[in-house]
Amino acid sequence: MLPVNELFETVQGEAAFTGMPSTFVRLQGCDVGCPWCDTKYTWELNHTPPDPLAVILGKIEPSPSFAAVSIDELVQTLSQSQSRHLVLTGGEPCMYDLTELSGRMIADGWTVQVETSGTEPIRIDPRAWVTVSPKIRMPGGKIFRSDAWQRANEIKMPVGKPADVQMLLELIALYGPAMVWLQPLSMSEKATALCIEAARRNRWRISVQTHKFLGVR
Numbered sequence: 001m002l003p004v005n006e007l008f009e010t011v012q013g014e015a016a017f018t019g020m021p022s023t024f025v026r027l028q029g030c031d032v033g034c035p036w037c038d039t040k041y042t043w044e045l046n047h048t049p050p051d052p053l054a055v056i057l058g059k060i061e062p063s064p065s066f067a068a069v070s071i072d073e074l075v076q077t078l079s080q081s082q083s084r085h086l087v088l089t090g091g092e093p094c095m096y097d098l099t100e101l102s103g104r105m106i107a108d109g110w111t112v113q114v115e116t117s118g119t120e121p122i123r124i125d126p127r128a129w130v131t132v133s134p135k136i137r138m139p140g141g142k143i144f145r146s147d148a149w150q151r152a153n154e155i156k157m158p159v160g161k162p163a164d165v166q167m168l169l170e171l172i173a174l175y176g177p178a179m180v181w182l183q184p185l186s187m188s189e190k191a192t193a194l195c196i197e198a199a200r201r202n203r204w205r206i207s208v209q210t211h212k213f214l215g216v217r
């Protein structure tokens, strides 16, 4: 069973899959504790009793409610989507073993992507695309895993201050080169200018939250 907080169709707005019509499954649960997290409602797993999936599918406003959904039910529900790109997000989706779900969806002709902080083992089909947003020295005290960096197809780094760029350089020095996207925190002017400068200097790329310009979730 997976705790599903939201399931909705949209357009992937960030990094390599930008512009791809996608179905997002947001899983409940995260103990990383990023202060600027914009999905704090996904942190707690103490919402009882879980809702039926039908209630979750009709959700309009973000909330901590979730449904406990079997892989069979999730695959069946996803088969009704128009898109064929699945994004597993959270919360921290890698708290859960995503191998069966991702494998079945890929076998059905989908592409599958997971967005993770890199603080949990990544249990997913080897053909899945892994986006790692390294979360380091956050209040939850979780440790960033080197195997997450090695498995990543892309690194999406939230940047709000020069120390974030410095941390990224340290990670590259430690673990090796990667496809890097810089994401200006809150798309503030200062963070954006910092990202542009760092991207120029290091041949990185910038990822903005395109879905916000499109006016979709």
Ligand code: SF4
Pocket: 030, 031, 032, 033, 034, 036, 037, 038, 039, 040, 042, 090, 091, 092, 117, 135
């Ligand atoms: S890892 Fe993601 S969901 Fe968890 S606190 Fe950080 S930003 Fe929020």
